[in-house]
Amino acid sequence: MNFEKVYEPQRFEPHWAQWWIDSRLYQVDVAKAVPGHIFSLVIPPPNVTGSLHIGHMLDHTVMDVAVRWHRMLGETTLWLPGMDHAGIATQMVVERELAKEGITRRQLGREEFERRVWQWKEEYGGRIQTQIRREGASVDWSRERFTMDHGLSRAVRETFVRLWEKGLIYRGEYMVNWCPRCQTAISDVETAHEAVEGFLWHIRYPLTGSHDALTVATTRPETMLGDTALAVHPEDERYRHLVGKTATLPILHREIPIITDPIVDPKFGTGVVKVTPAHDPNDFEIGKRHSLPFIKIIGEDARMTAAAGPYAGLDRFEARKRIVAALEQSGELIKTEPYTVNVSKCDRCKTVVEPLVSTQWFVRMKPLAERAMEAVRSGQIRFVPDDREPVFFQWMENIRDWCISRQLWWGHRIPAWHCASCRKITVARETPATCPHCHSTELQQDPDVLDTWFSSGLWPFSTLGWPDKTPDFETFYPTSLLITGFDILFFWVSRMIMLGLECTGCVPFRQVHMHGLVRDAERQKMSKTKGNVVDPLELIDRFGTDACRVALLVSASPGTDIALKEDRIEASRGFTNKLWNASRLLFLNLGRSGIRNWAPSGGALTTDSRATEDVWIFQRLNVAADTVNHALERHRYHEAAQTLWDFVWHEFCDWYLEVKKLRFREGSGLDPHWRAALTAYEATLRLLHPFMPFITEELWQRLIHGNATNEQQPRSISFARYPAASATALKTTHEIQIFELMKEVVEAARKLRADHKLDPKATLAATLYLHSATFAPEDLAAVAALSKLTVEQRSGAMGEQSGLLRSTPEFDLQIHAAASAQNGAVTGEARARILKEIANLERAIENSDRQLSDPVFLSRAPEKVVANLRAKREEYRIQLDKNRKLLEGLE
């Protein structure tokens, strides 16, 4: 069998990825699903915009661990893949492509443009599929979906019509966030607030028919051209006499009324606010309350409109400069003070958003949010960990209506038709031929498309066939779990909960697990502009998928972001290589074993072998399995991965195999040893499989289907049973204590050798005084081999205290050889070390004594704690004693 010294992931990973797909391994047969044993989740559909980044890989890896675990628990497990059409984002990249050819989308026309975007989707969608495959994600490709698929588009229309009919969708003229760059309205969550150093300009508004004036502070002087009132607080005594009078708008010399509105904060600035109903959300409300004129002075292109008089045609920021200059000149600018302004920027292109009054479609959120909050409060949906819940509730409680129409071409067209003759709107599931109100045929579909998140919000059920009651929908909905980054809690998670409850009457998932972001080694957010984006495929090529997965998983503790460092991946590659070489040891020796008819147990993690190391490793295996299963249940993936790392490396390899190796060399009576070793090894592979699917598949196939007759075994390790611990196997027995004692003796010997700079190669004579236990001959032989000693075992207390000593409450180890390289320097070093240890021990004993003589401690502390402390104290005392003697010996 070909078994290289170094594991080369590139040789195996693509092969198994392909095999998993070709053999349709993860394609679920819905007919075989057993109620109560079903696990389903949907992938958060990546944008077709480009390629996956490392954050997706973390997301997908965590999901894959969960999915493979459930699958190995024997549940019917569906992981549904797919992609999102990502309206605005995709339209932008395609437009950018067109720009390279020197064309705009308008030149192309709507239909042709849409064709180009579909082309793009074909190309990049394929790339994303490849990436998901290489991540090892065990998705069901036969159920792959795209948000613009026919079925999903049907779900979108169905939802829209239902919400409209229930009055939960409305159309109207309101203030929205307008991105002048993207040329569309965007929702509140698509804007990002940013503190910018700006100014607060104090402007004088002369009172009509008086020499007096009111001073108004503003951060946006250009909007004054659209002012239609000044407002003060109703109880502000300073201005009470002016209410009802008018002031003159500088520059345009328009007369505007002075009104009162409770929203004005008398303590801010001068307590007088200029009111620009068409360009400020607050002013919009004031304007409505007082029926003020709405003068639109900034247009969709962020340039001043004709209403801006002399400034018409100027960019809004240029207009600001000129207006400030003009006011300064006319003496109407009283004061300019530096001020930090919160500006809203478009999430997508970072352009400063312009609040504009515009006719858009909205979803009434309050009633939806109520049900969503109730679902979380009542535990129908659980956040794990739950520390994100307050954020969810805070947002839900303050929710505002959702602007869902976008002035884009790429997306789901709003299913509403405008009648040119009667002016009425028809919202319908199917394109109407005539206007149902006046039977006119002059119907035109609304030009807008829906916010991308509208269709994503239906994802958990639209992908399963809803609104039809398909077998998939009936079987897999509600899904069991949602795993995603917390950065899309508002965009996606909340909306799925709301729309799921509204459309299906049921929560879309039972649990939500949110992980952190992957940041670069310097904890910077990854972004294309910073150029610190890590391409998962590149890492996979260099280190292998399994290594990358493990690196991500061990770093992914809940609630914190991951700072991805390459040395972490290198360490994980070391781990895969370690596993590979442990396997190599077993496989290369297997030929000599003469073992026949070995088959994996599959069931309980037990062995018939009474060999000390076998009993020990099976207990450790059970403990590991127990910890891992519990950790996975609670979505503590890092803990699970870390546990396996430690088990495989520091227990299975460092101790178990090291001892087993000695047994193998003995050559005879090996059968039980081999059976135990293979059983433990095979169970270890199964434990590891959800985390490292590729290498475990490769090794398992070699072990199971390589030579033995194992036809009744599953085709793939991913359908083998996930190991479960049994309670009895977790207990500590005599053999286990013996093995722990063996470890301690070996470690003591190694330490002595290093401390005294003994020849690392020499086999030295030693006497081991075991105070209560006794080693069987084969165990003593193992201890001797691992510590390179010829050990004579005696029971009871040590006699003559000479040579090099190491003592514990259980044993004294005495190496007879004088330190071969011992010289003054070494003695000094050893002395210093011993002195330090003595000091530490004295302190520890002092602490223990204080505690143990405290009656309150003795009465309140649990018995176990007290007993532990007593034992520890005894151990310190013995060590201290031996150290003092050792020191004397040196002098």
Next chain:
RNA sequence: GGGCGCGUAGCUCAGUUGGUUAGAGCGCCUGCUUCACACGCAGGAGGUCACAGGUUCGAGUCCUGUCGCGCCCACCA
């Protein structure tokens, strides 16, 4: 302004009902190419757990305050 979180070894971080010399990976030092692995093995140095109080027999862990840092939400012009 509100909410959430963080501050533990040189670096990145674990540490879930409070329990007794505080852990890992990387880096560092010493030794070892031992017939699974130098992507390795053995040994080691390194921490007043941000600071100050409090609760407790006992605090990295719970409470209060201070300082420093981060994120999210928010219509204060």
